[in-house]
Amino acid sequence: MKKKIIIICGTLIIIMAICIGLKWPTIFQKGNPIPYIIAMTKISEENTFVAVDESKGIYITKKGDSSKLFEFIEEENDVEYLDQMGSAYMFSSGDDSLVVSSEIYWSKYTVWTIED
Numbered sequence: 001m002k003k004k005i006i007i008i009c010g011t012l013i014i015i016m017a018i019c020i021g022l023k024w025p026t027i028f029q030k031g032n033p034i035p036y037i038i039a040m041t042k043i044s045e046e047n048t049f050v051a052v053d054e055s056k057g058i059y060i061t062k063k064g065d066s067s068k069l070f071e072f073i074e075e076e077n078d079v080e081y082l083d084q085m086g087s088a089y090m091f092s093s094g095d096d097s098l099v100v101s102s103e104i105y106w107s108k109y110t111v112w113t114i115e116d
Contacts, residue, residue, distance in 0.1 A: 060105065066112070
């Protein structure tokens with residue numbers, strides 16, 4: 001019986017290692033995935049965007065759900081949305097400009113980086 005359990009556990013560990021190995025680039029595409037995973041768990045209908053690292057201007061939303069984040073950016077930085085160029089979104093307040101870049105994360109989320 002113990003031998004059977006050891007074989008099953010060993011097999012499961014090998015399968016998990018192979019799966020993680022195959023998905024390694026996806027899991028670690030932005031470095032340490034833990035802050036992103038924690039932020040993902042906080043996304044809800046009331047909180048459609050969550051700061052991953054507010055000091056670096058990194059936020060996360062579900063893919064295609066950026067309207068409230070853009071409203072937040074406009075209010076916090078006193079800017080207005082101008083245009084999109086590829087994965088970059090341009091905001092301006094006359095003399096000042098702000099660029100927000102986006103990157104698809106794990107195919108279901110978008111990571112936003114606010115760059116001055």
